[in-house]
Amino acid sequence: MLVFILSCTGSEPAETVADADMPSLRPDLPNVVLVSMDTLRADRLSAAGYHRDTTPFLDERAAAGMMFRRAYSQAPSTLITHTSMFTSLLPQVHQVRGHNRKLEESRLTLAEHLAAQGYATYMSFSSLRFMPEIGINQGFETVNPFWDRPKNKRGVNVTDAFHAYAAEASERPVFAFLHYFEVHAPYNPPEPYLTRYHAPRPDLLDPRHSIEYLDANRLTPIPVETLNYLEALYDGGVAYLDAELRRLHAGTAIANGRPTIWIFTADHGEEFKEQGYLGHSTWMHEELLRVPLVVTGPGIVTGQTDAIAQSVDLFPTLLDLLQLPHPEGLQGRSLASPLTGSGAPLDQPWPGVSDVVPFYENTKNWAVAGTIDGQRFKLVQQEGRELALHRVDVDPGRDVMTKHQPQAAALHAIAEQIKISRKKLRESGARDANIDELDMLRSMGYLDEIEAAESHE
Numbered sequence: 001m002l003v004f005i006l007s008c009t010g011s012e013p014a015e016t017v018a019d020a021d022m023p024s025l026r027p028d029l030p031n032v033v034l035v036s037m038d039t040l041r042a043d044r045l046s047a048a049g050y051h052r053d054t055t056p057f058l059d060e061r062a063a064a065g066m067m068f069r070r071a072y073s074q075a076p077s078t079l080i081t082h083t084s085m086f087t088s089l090l091p092q093v094h095q096v097r098g099h100n101r102k103l104e105e106s107r108l109t110l111a112e113h114l115a116a117q118g119y120a121t122y123m124s125f126s127s128l129r130f131m132p133e134i135g136i137n138q139g140f141e142t143v144n145p146f147w148d149r150p151k152n153k154r155g156v157n158v159t160d161a162f163h164a165y166a167a168e169a170s171e172r173p174v175f176a177f178l179h180y181f182e183v184h185a186p187y188n189p190p191e192p193y194l195t196r197y198h199a200p201r202p203d204l205l206d207p208r209h210s211i212e213y214l215d216a217n218r219l220t221p222i223p224v225e226t227l228n229y230l231e232a233l234y235d236g237g238v239a240y241l242d243a244e245l246r247r248l249h250a251g252t253a254i255a256n257g258r259p260t261i262w263i264f265t266a267d268h269g270e271e272f273k274e275q276g277y278l279g280h281s282t283w284m285h286e287e288l289l290r291v292p293l294v295v296t297g298p299g300i301v302t303g304q305t306d307a308i309a310q311s312v313d314l315f316p317t318l319l320d321l322l323q324l325p326h327p328e329g330l331q332g333r334s335l336a337s338p339l340t341g342s343g344a345p346l347d348q349p350w351p352g353v354s355d356v357v358p359f360y361e362n363t364k365n366w367a368v369a370g371t372i373d374g375q376r377f378k379l380v381q382q383e384g385r386e387l388a389l390h391r392v393d394v395d396p397g398r399d400v401m402t403k404h405q406p407q408a409a410a411l412h413a414i415a416e417q418i419k420i421s422r423k424k425l426r427e428s429g430a431r432d433a434n435i436d437e438l439d440m441l442r443s444m445g446y447l448d449e450i451e452a453a454e455s456h457e
Contacts, residue, residue, distance in 0.1 A: 025118045029322060030298055031174040031260040032114075033252070034314070036085075037241060038078060038127060039184040039280065041269030042071065042290040044238050052197060054238045057246035058264060058294060062304070065262075065296030066339050071309040072357050072369075073268045076280050076288035078129045080361065081267040081311050083136050086110050088315035088330040091360040092420050096134065103135035108327055110315045111139030111175060117324050120172045124161050125179035126154030140177070147181075152190050155180045155241065159248045166254040173258055178248070182241035183270075185279065186211040187233035189240035196239055198232030201225075207233050214279040222273070231272050261297030261321060263314065275397045284359050284367040284380045286396045297321075301341040308355035308371075309335055353410050358418055366420045368411045377404065379411035381421070387412070 044050050047059040047067060074084040074091055083089070083096040086109045096103050103109075111121045123130070123140035128147045130137060137143055142165065146157040158178055166174070182189065188207040194200075204226045205213050210233060245264070254260060271277045271287040280288050293309050299321065312332030319326050320336035337344040348354045353370040360366045364383040369376065369392065376393040388399040389408045401408055415421035 025172065029118075029173040029258065031176070031254050031256070031258050032119075032263070032318060032322075033174075033176045033178065033260055034263045035245065035248075035265070036082065036177070036179045037183060037245075037264065037266045037292065038179065038181050039268060039270050040238060040241070040266040040292055041287055042069075042266075042292050043287075044235065045292055048292075052235055054235050055242045057242045057249070058292070061249075061262065061264060061296050062294045063302065065294060065300045065302060067304045068293040068295075068309045068335075068338075069304055069306050071265065071291050071293035072289050072311070072359070073266065073291050074311045075359055075361050076268045076283060076285075077361065078127060078267045079134065079136075082129070085265075085267075085311040085314055086136050088312045088332040090312060090331050090358055090418065092358075092366075092418065093331065096136065097362060102133065103138065105135065105138065107138075108329075109136065109139045110318065111137075111177070113139070113315075113319075113327055114175045114324075115139050115141065117322075118172055119175045120169065122162070122165055122174060122176040124158045124177075126158055126181040127179060127184075130179065151181060151186070151188070152240075155182050155244045159244060159251070162248070163251050163253075166252050169255040171256050173256065174254055180241055180244065182244065183234065183237045185214055187230065187237055189233075189237045193236040193240040193243075194233070196232075196236050198229055198236075201229050204229050218278050218281070219276065222278070227273055230278075234270065234272075259298045261295065261300070261318075263318075264292060264294040265311075265314070266291035267311075282361045282365040282383070284361075284365065284378070284382065286392055289359055289367075295339055300339050305338045307335065307338045307346060308357060310357045350414055353414065356414060358415070358420060360420050363420075366415070368415045368418075368420070370411055370414065372407045372410060375407070377407045377411060379408055379415060 042048055045055045045058055046053050047055065047062040048069065073081040075081050080091045080097055083094050083103060084091055087094050087107050089107065094103060094107060095101055115121045121140045122142045123137055124144040124146065126146045130145065144161045146154045149157055158180060162176060162178055186208060187210045188194065194207065210230065268280050269288045269291060270280050271285055274287050275285045277283050277285065310332065313335050314332070316326060316330050316332050316334040317336055320334045321339065333347040337346060350356050350370065353372055356368065356370045358368050365381065367378050367380040369378040375391065378390045378392050380388045380390060389401040389404055390396050390398065391400055412421060
């Protein structure tokens with residue numbers, strides 16, 4: 001039997017399966033709330049050692065559960081990473097890179113799999129990246145979009161809508177995905193967050209138009225005082241998001257009375273000229289790829305871990321935590337061992353290279369990271385450049401290809417096996433990997449949510 005649920009925004013009804021048609025549920029199955037914090041880089045959490053007290057709530061969550069210090073997104077863009085998060089497929093497999101690429105209906109999503117196990121599935125988002133025509137909302141019974149609201153109201157709407165939904169939840173466990181946009185440019189949070197870390201500087205830029213400033217200066221040098229102001233505005237957005245997440249967590253009372261696993265993560269970070277870039281786009285820099293990951297809930301141990309995590313890992317990890325069956329074809333690895341303290345070793349499928357993480361925007365922009373002999377390397381291909389090798393744990397902006405040919409070859413072999421490499425490995429020509437003036441000619445416009453990846457095939 002099918003019934004219909006209308007979203008709070010009055011959009012088209014979503015089909016859902018009546019409770020009577022659900023499989024029998026274990027009484028110990030917890031709720032799961034997956035929170036995506038758009039554009040939040042990992043090192044901006046004060047729990048990660050940031051010098052500003054930006055995230056007191058997330059710090060509390062980190063202390064109450066497990067914080068991954070080395071978690072990575074699959075790409076420096078929203079849609080690619082979330083599709084990998086929902087499908088546990090690498091970007092070169094799911095092929096969703098922009099609004100012109102729809103997720104194939106045959107692809108199984110986390111929401112679909114949990115719904116088949118008896119979960120009620122709910123989604124609320126504040127970016128047009130999640131519109132139905134993209135297909136990544138497959139499996140969500142109830143969908144509340146708020147992308148068309150004023151930016152500083154979207155998160156409030158997401159929180160309020162979920163509170164209302166949770167209060168009416170049936171006895172079925174709930175899987176909810178909540179997406180927050182507060183940190184994303186334009187960097188214009190409401191007071192007191194707008195001026196929390198820097199006095200107003202209208203002579204430098206108008207925060208309301210900071211997205212236009214980023215778009216015009218992606219690859220050009222900018223004054224230090226302007227850069228500092230941009231970072232202060234960004235940090236104000238982080239603090240605003242943190243306060244909203246506190247309200248979300250404190251006000252969530254899911255009517256089924258089940259305990260809840262909370263996951264806080266991000267789709268990508270943001271760069272402030274550390275390697276010559278401003279904002280986020282196709283570049284494979286650490287500032288864009290390393291993201292927060294904090295997990296709390298029943299059975300989760302407390303502490304911080306250096307275990308490598310990536311977006312594709314969330315799907316199999318949740319299934320292990322919930323003790324539910326794994327479908328075939330998942331490409332992530334379960335992180336249940338560090339989360340539960342079981343001590344079981346994580347899967348290492350590549351001989352001689354551990355903790356492999358591939359990043360992929362398109363055939364011209366990709367990277368593969370891995371640990372070899374205790375050192376963390378990343379092989380990087382950027383459009384218009386030769387392959388480069390970086391020591392991300394020492395100097396992430398310098399090419400060390402000449403000194404570490406065997407490590408480069410090992411990572412390149414993996415890139416070929418997972419079908420992201422179309423470049424031959426060069427043998428010499430070490431150079432500094434920071435963006436130079438020639439890249440300016442290849443700069444691609446990026447206004448609000450129009451990502452450069454859509455122009456690449």
